[in-house]
Amino acid sequence: xxxxxxxxxxxxxxxxxxxxxxxxxxxxxxxxxxxxxxxxxxxxxxxxxxxxxxxxxxxxxxxxxxxxxxxxxxxxxxxxxxxxxxxxxxxxxxxxxxxxxxxxxxxxxxxxxxxxxxxxxxxxxxxxxxxxxxxxxxx
Amino acid sequence: xxxxxxxxxxxxxxxxxxxxxxxxxxxxxxxxxxxxxxxxxxxxxxxxxxxxxxxxxxxxxxxxxxxxxxxxxxxxxxxxxxxxxxxxxxxxxxxxxxxxxxxxx
Numbered sequence: 709x710x711x712x713x714x715x716x717x718x719x720x721x722x723x724x725x726x727x728x729x730x731x732x733x734x735x736x737x738x739x740x741x742x743x744x745x746x747x748x749x750x751x752x753x754x755x756x757x758x759x760x761x762x763x764x765x766x767x768x769x770x771x772x773x774x775x776x777x778x779x780x781x782x783x784x785x786x787x788x789x790x791x792x793x794x795x796x797x798x799x800x801x802x803x804x805x806x807x808x809x810x811x812x813x814x815x816x817x818x819x820x821x822x823x824x825x826x827x828x829x830x831x832x833x834x835x836x837x838x839x840x841x842x843x844x845x846x847x
Numbered sequence: 848x849x850x851x852x853x854x855x856x857x858x859x860x861x862x863x864x865x866x867x868x869x870x871x872x873x874x875x876x877x878x879x880x881x882x883x884x885x886x887x888x889x890x891x892x893x894x895x896x897x898x899x900x901x902x903x904x905x906x907x908x909x910x911x912x913x914x915x916x917x918x919x920x921x922x923x924x925x926x927x928x929x930x931x932x933x934x935x936x937x938x939x940x941x942x943x944x945x946x947x948x949x950x951x952x
Binding site: 735738742745746748749750752753756757758761762765769773776777780783784791794795798799801802805806809810812813814816817819820821823824826827829833837 | 849852853856859860863864865866867869870875876878879881882883885886889890892893896897900905906909910912913916917920923924926927928930931948949950
């Protein structure tokens, strides 16, 4: 369904031929951001440890937000007026802000968790978990 | 048709927020909850831009998105610094303090 809507968005802008490529790039970046956010959601549920969940959330969240906002900024562009450029510039400002702040907050949270004596999983713990899962499967 | 692209993208974002909401509710440690709230807050900035598309007032809603991203960052930093400098979280949650893992082995 999302491909259908994307193709209609792109084909509507064929009438103004200069904007076809810009809108196509914007829609593609939006869909790519959704893919990265799917990775974040799956990682947040499936990973066994706080630090691995932090890994999934920090990276996927930053990249998917940057992709989606940039894609929407490109889809919004329709002419070269001053207000349109200002809008794109504001959205790129949000992208820059998130590019700086999300890794910072991830780092601060991870440091707080580490000084709060939350230990990461080691090899032995992973082996124990795997053995327990194998027993539960064999039963 | 640009509005339909915005609507479907927002709907997919909301659907993908459900697993993170699960992690916020069921998370074994408090830090998992803070992390989930941080992720959802970052995505809310995107959703605000999408809502601005639907109302044709993107220039106004982009400012809201900037303010929301700023508040989200400040909230995460304040919470992490607070837990970093004061009593450890598991001492607040549990009576017996010891080094442990949140995953039961």
